[in-house]
Amino acid sequence: MIRLERRLQQPWWLSVAVPVGSLAVAFAIMAVVLLASGHEVVDTYRKIVEAGFTGNGALSATLVSATPILFTGLAAAAAFRMELFNIGAEGQLYLGAIGASWIALQLGDHGAGSTPLFVVSMCAAAAVLGALWALIPGVLKAFANTNEIITSLMLNYVAGLLLTYLIYDSASYWRDTSTLQARAFPQGKPMPSAAEWPSFGSNVVVPLGFAIGVGVAVVLWFVYSRTRFGFEVSVIADSPRAARYAGMRTRRKILAVMAISGAVAGIGGASQVAEFSHTLDGSPQGLQAAAFGYTGIVVAALARYNPLAVCLVAVLIGGLLNAGFTLQGADFPSGLVGVMQGIILFCALGGELLIRYRLTLRRRSRTHVEGGTTPEAAA
Amino acid sequence: MRGITKRFPGVLANDDVTFEAAAGEVHALLGENGAGKTTLSNILTGLYRQDEGDVELYGETVRFHSPRDALDAGVCMVHQHFRLVAPFTVAENVVLGDHRKEASFFLHGRSTERAVAELGERYGLDVPPRAKIWQLSVGEQQRVEILKALYREARILIMDEPTAVLTPQEAVALFATLRSMAEEGKTVIFISHKLHEVKAVADRVTVLRGGRTIETVAASGATPQSLAALMVGREIEVLRPLEEARQLADVLALEIEGVTVPGDRGEIAVRNVSFSVREGEIVGIAGVAGNGQRELAEAISGMRDIRGGTVRVGGRALRGGDPRESILAGVSHVPEDRLGTGLAPSLSVTNNVAIKTYRGRSLSHGPLLALRRMRDAALGIIRRYDVKTPTPETPVRNLSGGNLQKLVLGREFEDHPLVLVVAQPTRGLDVGAIETVHAYLRDAAASGVAILLLSEDLDEIRALADRILVMYEGEVVGELRAGHASIEEIGLLMAGGRGA
Numbered sequence: 001m002i003r004l005e006r007r008l009q010q011p012w013w014l015s016v017a018v019p020v021g022s023l024a025v026a027f028a029i030m031a032v033v034l035l036a037s038g039h040e041v042v043d044t045y046r047k048i049v050e051a052g053f054t055g056n057g058a059l060s061a062t063l064v065s066a067t068p069i070l071f072t073g074l075a076a077a078a079a080f081r082m083e084l085f086n087i088g089a090e091g092q093l094y095l096g097a098i099g100a101s102w103i104a105l106q107l108g109d110h111g112a113g114s115t116p117l118f119v120v121s122m123c124a125a126a127a128v129l130g131a132l133w134a135l136i137p138g139v140l141k142a143f144a145n146t147n148e149i150i151t152s153l154m155l156n157y158v159a160g161l162l163l164t165y166l167i168y169d170s171a172s173y174w175r176d177t178s179t180l181q182a183r184a185f186p187q188g189k190p191m192p193s194a195a196e197w198p199s200f201g202s203n204v205v206v207p208l209g210f211a212i213g214v215g216v217a218v219v220l221w222f223v224y225s226r227t228r229f230g231f232e233v234s235v236i237a238d239s240p241r242a243a244r245y246a247g248m249r250t251r252r253k254i255l256a257v258m259a260i261s262g263a264v265a266g267i268g269g270a271s272q273v274a275e276f277s278h279t280l281d282g283s284p285q286g287l288q289a290a291a292f293g294y295t296g297i298v299v300a301a302l303a304r305y306n307p308l309a310v311c312l313v314a315v316l317i318g319g320l321l322n323a324g325f326t327l328q329g330a331d332f333p334s335g336l337v338g339v340m341q342g343i344i345l346f347c348a349l350g351g352e353l354l355i356r357y358r359l360t361l362r363r364r365s366r367t368h369v370e371g372g373t374t375p376e377a378a379a
Numbered sequence: 380m381r382g383i384t385k386r387f388p389g390v391l392a393n394d395d396v397t398f399e400a401a402a403g404e405v406h407a408l409l410g411e412n413g414a415g416k417t418t419l420s421n422i423l424t425g426l427y428r429q430d431e432g433d434v435e436l437y438g439e440t441v442r443f444h445s446p447r448d449a450l451d452a453g454v455c456m457v458h459q460h461f462r463l464v465a466p467f468t469v470a471e472n473v474v475l476g477d478h479r480k481e482a483s484f485f486l487h488g489r490s491t492e493r494a495v496a497e498l499g500e501r502y503g504l505d506v507p508p509r510a511k512i513w514q515l516s517v518g519e520q521q522r523v524e525i526l527k528a529l530y531r532e533a534r535i536l537i538m539d540e541p542t543a544v545l546t547p548q549e550a551v552a553l554f555a556t557l558r559s560m561a562e563e564g565k566t567v568i569f570i571s572h573k574l575h576e577v578k579a580v581a582d583r584v585t586v587l588r589g590g591r592t593i594e595t596v597a598a599s600g601a602t603p604q605s606l607a608a609l610m611v612g613r614e615i616e617v618l619r620p621l622e623e624a625r626q627l628a629d630v631l632a633l634e635i636e637g638v639t640v641p642g643d644r645g646e647i648a649v650r651n652v653s654f655s656v657r658e659g660e661i662v663g664i665a666g667v668a669g670n671g672q673r674e675l676a677e678a679i680s681g682m683r684d685i686r687g688g689t690v691r692v693g694g695r696a697l698r699g700g701d702p703r704e705s706i707l708a709g710v711s712h713v714p715e716d717r718l719g720t721g722l723a724p725s726l727s728v729t730n731n732v733a734i735k736t737y738r739g740r741s742l743s744h745g746p747l748l749a750l751r752r753m754r755d756a757a758l759g760i761i762r763r764y765d766v767k768t769p770t771p772e773t774p775v776r777n778l779s780g781g782n783l784q785k786l787v788l789g790r791e792f793e794d795h796p797l798v799l800v801v802a803q804p805t806r807g808l809d810v811g812a813i814e815t816v817h818a819y820l821r822d823a824a825a826s827g828v829a830i831l832l833l834s835e836d837l838d839e840i841r842a843l844a845d846r847i848l849v850m851y852e853g854e855v856v857g858e859l860r861a862g863h864a865s866i867e868e869i870g871l872l873m874a875g876g877r878g879a
Contacts, residue, residue: 228743238726244682246734
């Protein structure tokens with residue numbers, strides 16, 4: 001019989017051994033799946049590493065995949081550090097995309113042409129809208145003590161429907177109605193060309209969004225570890241009663257943290273519009289199907305809510321996602337790619353359990369006690 | 380239990396402990412906090428596993444992997460904090476989790492109620508089986524816990540500091556129950572650090588100190604002084620009541636006028652209470668747990684709203700319900716719940732020292748923290764108040780109870796308060812630490828701090844307080860001056876008998 005027992009102490013080497021072990025287990029399970037479905041194991045693994053990291057241009061593509069989940073991962077980490085479970089990065093990212101595309105279209109209409117102006121104003125508009133969207137569950141949490149997990153999650157669906165409505169079901173400012181074709185097949189207005197964010201590097205192309213994300217991570221790390229605000233957040237996370245006892249303003253902190261989290265997710269939406277779609281993507285099969293917000297939660301959890309670690313994990317997960325795109329084809333169904341990604345995430349998160357608990361194996365047995373006055377039951 | 384050794388990171392909690400209790404005896408386990416009593420009982424109840432040594436029950440070596448194994452073997456523990464489900468009835472709580480009956484799926488309501496009533500009669504544990512737990516007093520809830528153990532046919536019952544929540548009269552009734560259980564051949568292990576109780580109820584006493592067994596002695600041949608000496612390893616003073624209230628200047632630091640405070644469920648917990656505390660005075664509030672003392676302390680410290688009346692600190696009225704307002708007015712609060720309210724458990728000693736003062740000029744530059752100065756402040760308190768911690772970065776949850784309390788007291792004293800509200804300052808502390816805490820409180824009073832001392836330990840209140848107020852059901856039912864307060868009189872007031 002297998003039992004879980006809580007560890008009383010956590011040796012330091014566990015935090016290295018467990019992630020490595022989890023990955024090894026994941027690859028072992030995947031090997032079984034691959035063999036069963038008639039694929040070459042070693043060859044597939046080689047392809048994953050090549051497509052995700054080592055191949056020609058692979059790292060550039062990986063950074064593209066990593067950018068949105070870097071932002072949503074940071075958003076989740078920022079909130080989860082205060083034990084505030086904002087599951088709404090998904091919706092806050094949509095709102096960020098709506099805000100960024102609105103300001104970019106506005107600036108375009110007024111003939112602005114300077115890219116730095118576009119970058120700054122798109123980030124600002126996206127951050128504001130993302131923050132406001134996150135403040136809805138934030139206000140409810142702070143003043144009515146509603147469960148932020150449920151409210152922020154539900155708002156994701158509202159945000160998704162809003163996105164679809166703006167492009168598909170209305171003649172909104174965002175919708176392109178200039179041509180006959182665009183009126184028949186709904187799509188967003190194209191962004192002005194100055195709204196396209198630049199990228200750097202020649203061998204490895206780094207999107208500006210990724211660089212901004214790393215900057216945000218450094219700022220978050222500094223704020224959470226070196227400021228009075230961060231100190232208050234850590235006390236509230238550990239013991240809300242102690243925070244209240246010490247005279248901290250918990251409500252304001254809930255609002256501030258939700259706003260920060262929403263703003264970061266919102267900037268992720270701006271980067272999507274400015275770097276990849278160049279229009280507001282309202283399709284339920286587009287931005288909404290990518291589920292960046294939910295993947296971000298996994299990224300944050302694997303990084304243990306450390307903003308700097310989020311950067312690293314986002315690149316790793318981005319590589320896996322990217323490898324998935326490359327692998328799938330006629331002889332490699334996309335479902336199998338999903339299975340592989342699922343196994344890796346499952347093992348990585350499951351391994352976390354082993355840091356806190358230990359497994360013990362023992363036989364089903366009775367506790368024999370002399371005398372027999374105690375009724376015994378099988379353990 | 381033979382040669383039990385249990386190590387925790389940096390601590391040897393049990394070091395080759397040997398402990399034997401016979402069937403049919405009440406065996407007291409006496410020791411300071413940190414002596415290893417709790418660790419030992421956690422091993423016996425299957426919560427921890429020993430690193431070395433054997434546990435034998437009735438001559439057979441057993442190895443428990445979980446509390447359930449221990450329950451199956453007939454070892455039951457009544458914890459300080461009860462494990463009862465408030466909306467369930469007494470009978471339902473008694474059968475709850477008794478997996479011997481799970482196979483039958485149905486709850487046999489009637490028959491368990493009858494069984495519970497019978498058990499209650501046999502052992503003098505009078506509780507109505509159909510009453511809901513939340514309707515019962517703390518003393519009655521404790522009886523339900525004991526009934527639970529009896530219903531499961533426990534042969535070994537461990538009681539962890541059972542009298543902390545009882546009036547002196549209820550404690551006497553509990554002792555009678557424990558004796559009658561022992562007469563039937565059951566073993567009662569009675570964990571305590573109160574010497575006169577141990578003497579009153581136990582047949583034999585095993586004293587632990589620093590994780591080792593010191594001696595097992597017959598209770599009849601021991602005196603409180605001899606037990607205390609075994610416990611601490613040196614002669615110590617047994618608490619003696621203050622003979623006379625000290626002479627003090629008539630400057631009021633804390634004034635409470637007709638104050639009414641709501642409880643956790645919106646009921647009235649403190650009703651129209653009035654009193655005052657002068658500078659340098661120690662006023663003790665006695666009462667059975669749950670009679671409004673905690674709510675009163677929380678109202679003064681701003682943790683709880685004030686529904687009626689006024690609280691004045693240094694002449695300034697508080698709006699109430701805002702801890703920061705109280706802190707700024709000069710109130711320091713040493714809460715009953717040190718770890719969780721007074722301290723943030725996973726944060727370091729340094730961060731906990733700065734938990735209030737991080738806002739001030741001395742520990743921050745604008746929005747940034749002055750990390751070096753935070754560490755220096757922590758080192759200062761560690762040194763001056765003799766807090767034993769491996770490093771200032773150690774999470775406070777790894778500190779012992781006595782060191783936690785020294786840390787909280789040190790932090791609060793350094794704040795130079797006008798009024799110090801102290802709740803259960805020595806609960807769970809060892810004799811040595813109690814002496815230190817009492818000395819700190821006396822020093823603070825001597826320097827002019829007005830101290831409101833809430834305690835369930837009457838010896839402590841009588842030893843420190845210039846005046847004693849007794850609370851019952853949210854009201855102050857009596858006021859006694861130091862030197863004119865007998866235990867019996869206070870006990871009577873605590874149980875609701877008005878007069879005096």
